[in-house]
Amino acid sequence: MRYDTPSLIRWNARAYDSSFGYVSAQGAPLxxxxxxxxxxxVLDxxxxxxVLTAEIASRGARVLGIDGSHSMIETAIAQFPGLDFTVGDGHDFTVAEPYDAVFSNAALHWLSRDPDAVIECVRMALQPxxxxxxELGGAGNCAALIAAMLTAWREHGLRDPHLPWYFPSPAxxxxxxxxxxxxxxLVENFDRPTPLDDCPNGAADWVxxxxxxxxxxxxxxxxxxxLRRVNELAAPALRRESGWMADYVRLRFAAVRQ
Ligand SMILES: C[S@@+](CC[C@H](N)C(=O)[O-])C[C@H]1O[C@@H](n2cnc3c(N)ncnc32)[C@H](O)[C@@H]1O
Structure with missing residues (x-):
């Protein structure tokens, strides 16, 4: 299966693992x-x-990793040639045989076009x-980062940017x-201030x-x-002596298909 998902951002898979590997590392408890x-x-x-697909496989499960980005999937296949990966849009995928579990770390907030469609695809992919x-970004995720961006955009005479994320409340x-x-x-909602160790240029690198x-x-x-202005505006909330922190809020859940 190989098809395009034009609404997706173009992920830089190499930069993702080298600079934002904390995303997968923080997924271990999930x-x-x-x-x-x-x-x-298991479907990831x-x-x-x-990285987490491989972690799940290391526990003996048979895993299929799905992602909307060709670049991510190409890197996944190169890193873990023994595992199954495919390009697919989370809003619109089907599976040949139902799965025992669907797992998703730090991705569902990107599937913002139609969260109900995503949940329905997941339901259809699961056996009863x-x-x-x-786990996904919850309500209030990156509030200081986003406020800094919106203010900087307005100060520069730019139209308010379209924010591509869906950060729901637990309810x-x-x-x-x-x-x-x-x-x-289970539903959990918690702050996870996250050091941006590999972002020497702080919020600007995150953007x-x-x-x-x-x-x-x-x-x-x-x-x-x-971007300089984004940094200036975000710094009071997010820059510490030890470096920049992202103001992440996480929503973690476990549910069972009826
Ligand atoms: C922050 S990364 C998380 C990756 C991985 N789960 C981890 O923990 O490292 C978010 C991922 O969601 C994927 N994604 C975004 N929109 C998607 C969509 N509509 N369908 C499938 N994957 C999508 C991106 O390509 C990206 O790989």
Whole structure:
């Protein structure tokens, strides 16, 4: 299966692992929550470069990693040639045989076009009693980063950028899951201030990696001043003596298909 998902941002898979490997590293507890069993069939939705897919496989499960980015999937296949990966859009995928579990780390907030469609695809991919275990940005995620961006954009006379994320509250996401036919087993909502160790240029580096679509319409001559201003505005909330921190809020859940 190979098809395009034009609404996706273009991920830089190499930069992702070298500078933003913390995303996968912080997903390790989520794999524990999934608790994959030997022989189980697990689908990793928005698998990125496959680091957590491989972790799940190392517990004996048979895993398929799906991601909307060709670059991510190419890197995943190169890194883990023994595992199965495919390009696919989380809003619109089907599987030949139902899975025991669907896992998703740090991806569902990117699948913002239609969260209900994503949940329905997951439901259809699971057998009854199958688990859906995920973590995504929750309401208030990156609030200081986003406020700095919006102010900097306005100060530079630019139109408000379209923010590509979906950061639901626990209640909102729980309702969506229950309405779709899932029983909730766990919902957690917590702050996770995250050091941006590999972002020497702080919030500006974060914007370049995680919000490149916002920069697409920005005139070249404005870019440097815009990003410098994002840093100035974000610094009081996010720059510590030890370095920059991202103000992440995480929503973690485990649900079972009825
Ligand atoms: C922050 S990365 C997380 C990757 C991986 N799960 C991890 O923990 O390192 C988010 C991933 O979601 C993928 N993604 C974004 N939109 C998607 C979509 N509509 N369908 C499938 N994957 C998507 C991106 O390509 C990216 O690899």
């Amino acid at each position: 794999v524990d929550l999934l608790d994959p069993q030997p022989g189980e069939r 939705l928005g698998c990125g470069t496959g 009693g199958g688990r859906f275990v995920g 909102e996401y729980a309702v969506r899951l229950e309405r779709a036919g899932f029983t909730l087993r 370049r990696m995680f919000a490149p679509s916002l920069l697409e319409g920005v005139p070249v001559g404005t870019m440097e001043s815009l």
